[in-house]
Amino acid sequence: MSKDPLSETSVPSASAESSDAFARRWNYRPPVPIRTSPFFALPPSPVECVKWFADRWFKFAENTILIVLATLVWFFFQPPLSETREWAVGWVLEIYVRNFILLSLVAGGLHLFFYRWKKQGSKLQYDSRELVSSGRLFTFGGQVRDNMFWSLASGVAFWTAYECCMFWAMANGYIPQMHPSEHPVRFVLLLVFTPVIISFHFYWIHRLIHIPFLYKHVHSLHHRNTNVGPWSGLSMHPVEHLLFFSSVLVHCLIAAHPIHILFHMQHQALTAATSHAGFEGLYVRKKNRLALGTFHHQMHHRFCDCNYGNLEVPWDKWFGSFHNGTESSHQDFLANRRRSS
Ligand SMILES: [Zn+2]
Numbered sequence: 001m002s003k004d005p006l007s008e009t010s011v012p013s014a015s016a017e018s019s020d021a022f023a024r025r026w027n028y029r030p031p032v033p034i035r036t037s038p039f040f041a042l043p044p045s046p047v048e049c050v051k052w053f054a055d056r057w058f059k060f061a062e063n064t065i066l067i068v069l070a071t072l073v074w075f076f077f078q079p080p081l082s083e084t085r086e087w088a089v090g091w092v093l094e095i096y097v098r099n100f101i102l103l104s105l106v107a108g109g110l111h112l113f114f115y116r117w118k119k120q121g122s123k124l125q126y127d128s129r130e131l132v133s134s135g136r137l138f139t140f141g142g143q144v145r146d147n148m149f150w151s152l153a154s155g156v157a158f159w160t161a162y163e164c165c166m167f168w169a170m171a172n173g174y175i176p177q178m179h180p181s182e183h184p185v186r187f188v189l190l191l192v193f194t195p196v197i198i199s200f201h202f203y204w205i206h207r208l209i210h211i212p213f214l215y216k217h218v219h220s221l222h223h224r225n226t227n228v229g230p231w232s233g234l235s236m237h238p239v240e241h242l243l244f245f246s247s248v249l250v251h252c253l254i255a256a257h258p259i260h261i262l263f264h265m266q267h268q269a270l271t272a273a274t275s276h277a278g279f280e281g282l283y284v285r286k287k288n289r290l291a292l293g294t295f296h297h298q299m300h301h302r303f304c305d306c307n308y309g310n311l312e313v314p315w316d317k318w319f320g321s322f323h324n325g326t327e328s329s330h331q332d333f334l335a336n337r338r339r340s341s
């Protein structure tokens, strides 16, 4: 795998009072060491577990917003299963246009807010360098144009293709369907476990595409983005889209309602935009009101060979690829890299 040329450069820092050398490489570094889900920590801490869960499910947070969105889409912007039983251009196009608009609203909205209008300045921005506006590295000669092209042309197409196949299969009884009135508890539990299922799948496909051959021909397209913006999240090679969205195939085995399928796919596509926002969160009235980016994945983009998973399941801790954002962790990471090169 190639090492990014920027990975060893330091970034102008706005945090002169930073506590260590690693912090000075960033415009903003969140409190470290960054935390992974306490559900897997020993000894178990029920208080931490309740807090982690509440932060994700009982606040104005991505998961809650996405459940509301999936429900609204199901009731108002989704062809009924009776229609998806037979393939037809009309309902497929309807889903494609809907997904195109959803991604444009989320990634485009965040991009305009943070990067075009700079409404938040560099507050909570990990890396305050501008996105790359020229150069041969990017399709169409610029990072945002490149990212928009791969996200909208390939990303939305694969997202739509998986959804259409799942709805067609469910409508024809080829995959099991869950009815919330018969299994209300299972219905809720499956929503809660969806991010965990996604985390499991993401870690392993991500490790797979870091195998040198696949990295070179597939995943390097996503890693053109050393610094990231909202459109970078779903900017992937079509083969990566094929793998990335395949997590929804779990519902060939686990019975689901169409709302679960919509939540799963919208979680995949739309949190790719938010998690690559480049900002820790939306800063309103001196507070971070909505968590967006993760420093964990921002480090993956700058250094490439650490932090392959996300924080819902501590895969990186278990498999020795975790960078917790501290200076000592960075020194360990560099020593490991020297040993393996
Ligand atoms: Zn990424």
Ligand SMILES: [Zn+2]
Residues within 6 Å of the ligand: 206, 210, 219, 223, 300, 304
């Ligand atoms: Zn990667």
